[in-house]
Amino acid sequence: MDKKKEAIEVLKEYEQNHIIKLLDKLDEQQQEELIEQINKIDFHQIMELYNNTKKEIEFKESKIEPLKYLDKAKLSENQRKKFDKLGTEVIKNGQYAVVTMAGGQGTRLGYSGPKGTFKLDVYGKGKYLFEILIDDLKEANQKYNTTIPWYIMTSIENNKETVDFLEKHEYFGYDKNYVTIFTQSEMPLIREDGKLLIGKDYKIKEASDGNGGTYSSLRASGCLADMKEKGIKWVFIGGVDNVLLKMADVTLLGMAIAQDVQIASKSVVKANPQERVGVFCKMNGHPKVIEYAELPTKMAEQRDRNGELKYGESHIMCNLYTIDAIEKISNEILMYHSAHKKNSYIDENGNEIIPEEPNSYKFESFIFDAFEFFDNIAILRGKREDDFAPVKNKEGVDSPKTAKELYEKFWNRQENKQE
Ligand code: UTP
Numbered sequence: 306m307d308k309k310k311e312a313i314e315v316l317k318e319y320e321q322n323h324i325i326k327l328l329d330k331l332d333e334q335q336q337e338e339l340i341e342q343i344n345k346i347d348f349h350q351i352m353e354l355y356n357n358t359k360k361e362i363e364f365k366e367s368k369i370e371p372l373k374y375l376d377k378a379k380l381s382e383n384q385r386k387k388f389d390k391l392g393t394e395v396i397k398n399g400q401y402a403v404v405t406m407a408g409g410q411g412t413r414l415g416y417s418g419p420k421g422t423f424k425l426d427v428y429g430k431g432k433y434l435f436e437i438l439i440d441d442l443k444e445a446n447q448k449y450n451t452t453i454p455w456y457i458m459t460s461i462e463n464n465k466e467t468v469d470f471l472e473k474h475e476y477f478g479y480d481k482n483y484v485t486i487f488t489q490s491e492m493p494l495i496r497e498d499g500k501l502l503i504g505k506d507y508k509i510k511e512a513s514d515g516n517g518g519t520y521s522s523l524r525a526s527g528c529l530a531d532m533k534e535k536g537i538k539w540v541f542i543g544g545v546d547n548v549l550l551k552m553a554d555v556t557l558l559g560m561a562i563a564q565d566v567q568i569a570s571k572s573v574v575k576a577n578p579q580e581r582v583g584v585f586c587k588m589n590g591h592p593k594v595i596e597y598a599e600l601p602t603k604m605a606e607q608r609d610r611n612g613e614l615k616y617g618e619s620h621i622m623c624n625l626y627t628i629d630a631i632e633k634i635s636n637e638i639l640m641y642h643s644a645h646k647k648n649s650y651i652d653e654n655g656n657e658i659i660p661e662e663p664n665s666y667k668f669e670s671f672i673f674d675a676f677e678f679f680d681n682i683a684i685l686r687g688k689r690e691d692d693f694a695p696v697k698n699k700e701g702v703d704s705p706k707t708a709k710e711l712y713e714k715f716w717n718r719q720e721n722k723q724e
Contacts, residue, residue: 309336312343319348321501323653324509330655335507342508346493354668355495358643369595369604370587371615374572374684377556391562392555396449400538403453403552404523405438406622406672407467407545408460408489408513412646414546415699419463421545422470423696427709434696435470437548437712439477445553453553454535455479456528457486460513464488487526489518492641492668494648502650502665505657510650515669516544516622517639524635532628540631542672544622548712549694557625557685567630568592568676569683572618573693578605582619583673585684592682594620594673596642618684620673621693630679637678639670691715 309328316325324343328336380388395401411420421435432440446452459467468486471477476484491511494502502510519542523529532540539558543550554571561569575584583594584605597605600616607615626634645663652658676682687693694711697703 308340308344312340315343315348319352320499321348323500324503326653327503327507331507339508346509351493351495351501351668352499354641354643355499355666358645358666367588368590371609372585372587372592372618372682372684374585374618374686375560376686378686378688380556385556388557388559388563389555390559392558392560393449395539395558395562396445396453396553396555397451399451400536401453401553401558402456402532402535402537402540403442404456404458404519404528404540404542405545405552406458406516406519406542407435408458408463408518409516409545410460410462410512410646410667411546413698414696414705419459419467419470419545420696421457421467423705425548425696425705425709425712427712433470433474433477434545434548436474436477438545438550438552439479441550441552443479449553452480452483454483454485454532454537456523456532457484458519458522459486459488461488461491462512485528485531487522487528489513489522490525494646494665494667496650496665502648505651507651510648512648512667513669515642516672517670517674519672520631520635520637520639520675523631529628529631529635532631537628540626540628542622542624542626544695546696547621547623547693548696548708549692549715550623551687551692554623554685554687557623560685561625561683564681564683566679566681566683567627567633568679568681569625569685570676571621571623571685571687571692573621573687573689575614575617575619576689578602578614580619582621583671584616585618585620585682586616588677590680591677592679593677594671596671599642618686619693621687621695622672623687623692624672634675634678637675639674641668641670643668 407421416423424431424433492514494510494512504510557571581597583596586593609615643666646667647660647663648665649659694708695703696705696708
């Protein structure tokens with residue numbers, strides 16, 4: 306069967322007739338490109354994921370328990386010293402690498418460029434999110450007398466803009482030889498009525514497949530092999546949008562080494578039961594993060610004897626892995642979650658539709674779904690005011706305004722400490 310026929314058969318089977326109609330309107334080159342894309346898409350998987358969006362998520366079969374953690378503020382002096390020494394050694398020996406996940410769409414922020422290129426209005430002249438991360442890395446390099454290899458994950462959509470931006474700003478003074486930029490894989494977007502979206506380029510709209518794509522993309526891009534060649538033993542993976550993220554926390558690293566675990570994570574206490582963050586728990590004996598949308602209200606509100614939320618350790622995208630753990634996860638298949646998002650598209654008459662409300666689903670795998678491949682995780686509870694100031698929403702909570710306030714307060718405290 307020729308490629309066009311094959312594509313049309315598939316489109317018919319999965320009720321994507323609007324794309325068959327579109328095919329007829331395209332010139333030869335455009336047709337070829339679209340057909341090639343259609344033949345690469347796993348329609349069965351997409352439709353299955355779409356059908357799952359109609360089902361309620363249940364944890365009935367699962368045994369859910371709170372997960373143990375250590376509170377950084379409550380460590381004894383000896384414990385803290387021991388952890389810091391262990392962590393420092395690894396970094397000084399050049400066995401530590403950092404990965405920044407910068408492949409997200411940043412739809413809630415409503416900023417059109419890659420999130421790392423967003424300028425936060427701090428200290429009058431402002432600072433880009435990438436610049437803030439680089440400052441943190443540069444400080445660690447100075448402290449531990451090394452240059453930490455830095456890997457940045459972008460999406461197909463924002464890769465060029467990210468590279469151009471960092472080149473233009475000369476990597477804000479970071480040694481370019483230690484920076485590797487790689488791209489992650491994609492999944493098609495689907496409308497609420499089960500139809501795939503068409504973009505302005507007359508192709509099926511796809512978007513990065515969630516931050517869980519980090520592991521397999523690290524392998525596919527050759528970054529994992531590169532890390533191994535460099536003798537890296539520990540890999541930190543963090544987000545691009547937390548302006549208080551500590552990318553080289555020796556206490557976290559040392560704690561992971563001391564507890565002899567393969568994965569570790571820093572948490573902060575959930576601000577309130579309704580806060581839109583995932584929380585740590587143990588599910589059927591394995592570490593797990595339950596997303597805010599998936600945590601039953603009753604459980605979200607449960608408190609322990611001390612009045613603390615039972616499921617209150619928030620996942621803040623501050624995760625640490627042995628290189629073996631990354632290798633192991635990169636060969637596993639993670640589950641997909643659906644996110645209801647606003648996505649513009651071209652309708653059957655060629656008009657661009659820009660929705661005001663979420664109109665489509667994006668399928669994403671989450672970085673933390675890999676935790677369940679392990680028996681244990683070491684959790685270090687940090688402090689919100691020291692560790693967590695995300696830029697997620699345009700206004701209100703976790704917005705540029707709140708992040709600016711937290712960032713400036715943190716740095717004012719640091720300066721006062723030094724005086
Ligand atoms: P979020 O899940 O908060 O997504 O990403 P986002 O793209 O920043 O924002 P919304 O949901 O569209 O508003 C958390 C981290 O994971 C990265 C993001 O760049 C951010 O650092 N991420 C997310 C990826 O690298 N790839 C993805 O596919 C999704």
